[in-house]
Amino acid sequence: MEDIIEKYSGNPSLFFLLISWLIAGGLQMIYHGLLFSRIWWQKPKNSPRSSLPKLSLIVAIHNEEKNIPELLEHLQKQKYPEDWELLFVDDRSTDRSRKLLLEQKKINSHLNIISINETPAGKSPKKYAIQQGILHAQHNHMVFTDADCRPASEDWLFLMASKFQKNIQFVLGYSPYNFHKGFLNLFIRFETLLSGISYLSLAMWGNPYMGVGRNLAYQKGFFLDHGGFSNHDQILSGDDDLLVNEMANKHNTDWEIHPAAFVYSKPKESWRAFIHQKTRHLSAGVKYRFTDRLLLGCWVISKVFFWLLLPLNLWHFGLSINLLAFGLLVVAVISINIKLSAERLREKVSIWSIPILDLLYVFYYVLTGLRTLFIKQTQWNHHQERHFQQKH
Known part of the structure; x- marks a missing residue:
């Protein structure tokens, strides 16, 4: 890893790309290995x-x-x-x-x-x-x-x-x-x-x-x-x-x-209804306490950076053993924590599907985040067909 950092430290763009990815991966391990792991090891x-x-x-x-x-x-x-x-x-x-x-x-x-x-x-x-x-x-x-x-x-x-x-x-x-x-x-x-x-x-x-x-x-x-x-x-x-x-x-x-x-709820039956629902939920997050917005924002942003910069880093720096090992370690920490938490919460999810779902979560979050910038909800009941209108 040191030889890669030293090799590209003279190229500001590539160096920033690499360091950003390493920091993002490190943050994901902190969140999933420490902050978000308590749900499965906390005694009832x-x-x-x-x-x-x-x-x-x-x-x-x-x-x-x-x-x-x-x-x-x-x-x-x-x-x-x-x-x-x-x-x-x-x-x-x-x-x-x-x-x-x-x-x-x-x-x-x-x-x-x-x-x-x-x-x-x-x-x-x-x-x-x-x-x-x-x-x-x-x-x-x-x-x-x-x-x-x-x-x-x-x-x-x-x-x-x-x-x-x-x-x-x-x-x-x-x-x-x-x-x-x-x-x-x-x-x-x-x-x-x-x-x-x-x-x-x-x-x-x-x-x-x-x-x-x-x-x-x-x-x-x-x-x-x-x-x-x-x-x-x-x-x-x-x-x-x-x-x-x-x-x-x-x-x-x-x-x-x-x-x-637990209280079980009926899920949405279409992607459109689901995105509408989650856009409404996400729009409330901007009103959270600053410390909570910062804490959650770092989690989501580091997740976005880790997954989206992963292929770019592999393309620029090649299939380095050190980079691959680091990436696999991050994915393992994320997957194991989510799997153990899912077992505690009785959720059915395969550990092999977690990396794919976590990657798709990045695109979903970016999509709903952008959506909140352009629309506002006008109805609260999920049976309404016209949930949103353009923001003025």
Whole structure:
């Protein structure tokens, strides 16, 4: 390696190319070998089975008649020993969602319904719906999910609520996507896995920077006392990650990754819908704390540099044994960490497919990043066909 560096140190362009690639590879090993590895070696925490709080389970919906019956069927099976309510917030549904809920309310003592007829100007419709649910919640401890989600077990509420001990205000859960055949589903699950590895590992290190609204819990009093969504209620997305990024810290946040506490969600069925969804999620990231943007930015940028500069370096410098060994070492660290993390999170992914998926993740991230520069989302529900419009 020294002979290559010395040989091309007189050529600024090639020298910069080589050094950039080496730094990028080194950063990837630091992230995947240290920062993001905790998710698979962290020992499970044993939560006490006493002092469980009363719960409000809040689900904001918009035109979800296809999902409501199955969701209710799963939620009614929850075995939670304390009082809990199931609160649906119907945001201007035009289908049979409200009718289905009213029919279920007659036979379900847990079920309560709030209807929203109009969203105030300048506010995110989904955040407004969630906030109305919070204001009307009967209990201080709240759990959140979406209409297209399904708890992995009847112990989901118990496992999430048992984390509310001492000063814990936020509980972060994991929400994978259902397994289906096909490459799109594989990539969606891989992207979700990478996201879970990053936010859960960093939470374990004491830096909770985001959560997912499909499986999230926090306290009503804390939410209201700290201004709720007021600092970003005009942004369509961010009812989960921006809230956690703003209010969560190492002292008030816990996590639950027992497989029985997972909440499975329905994946997108087309690349277009998936890119639309992820563009919306990515657009909220610019509002993260500066330190989190820096930390995550270095991870993504180093990933981009490592993969895109790999063929350029091999072309310029030849098949050097040292360069090949370094590249293979980086790929091995990335692949082993993701594979071990996938096993902990019960995700099905072959270790041999990880390098290919990680490379494709680079192109996906660049594409969605560029997309956020030119479009903005105008609807929050995933059933809407026209999600975006050109930015003025």
